[in-house]
Amino acid sequence: MFARLAVRRQLLSVQTRQLTSVGLERKERGVEDSQTMRRRLLYQMRKRGILETDLLLSTFASEHLAGLETRELVDLDSLLSNIDWDIFYWATNKTPAPEVVQNMSVFQKLKDHAAKRGSAIVRMPDLQ
Template identity: 50%
Template sequence: MLPTILRRSALTRSLSTSHALLKRKDNDPYPDLGVRHAPQMELDEPYPNLPPIPRPDETIENKRARLVYQSRKRGILETDLLLSTFAKEHLDKFSADELQEYDALLDEPDWDIFYWATNNKPVPAEWKESKVLDMIREHAKNEKKVVLRMPDLGKE
């Protein structure tokens, strides 16, 4: 059993972190992920935006296979499930332009994609006219109430 002072100290830290997450000026209900970083980490934004890797000679078949894989291996289970089931259903029918648009969308942070797709955050101006994001938003509704599971990565 921890001494009372240690338990209170941990509780105080936990409450102050929770308070910082909840006390937002813009009334945004989603946590500010920037407060999770150590104070010595000086970041301009919570998600550093690295440029995508250029792939000038990538064939359309390789691009499609890479996007299927990247749709599933995002790092956040909710986005993995949403995008992997979307990719399985749609990517084989996408044109080169649609694949390029989807590739650019996958460069966005996982939680942003998930919140835009589920209408929990407004879509930024650069994605408002996106046909692909509209398709993902429609897919996220799951109007047929299908139980979703991660598709296999191998060819069927």
């Protein structure tokens, strides 16, 4: 039984790496003004599916999303196309992020936000 679990874990790890390399390709959405993009990103950051990532990204959005520049919004959009656990582990320094992600200024802000929050108990911020 434990051998099967180890094999499944290894397969998931391989699948994650394969999907991550694809995840950085941004979908073309046509012309989107920054306000519309912020609203979409806020929704995507709050509705990830994994609580840890939801809390990390929603508190980051609450504190930083309004002040991000257009380039950072585009980078954030690309970052959000990755798997939840990858984003969480990269932001909390559990696993190294790909170089493309490490070079994003918005990712550095997310890492700083995660480090500042630490293991504090948080809740999803209210929508405004």
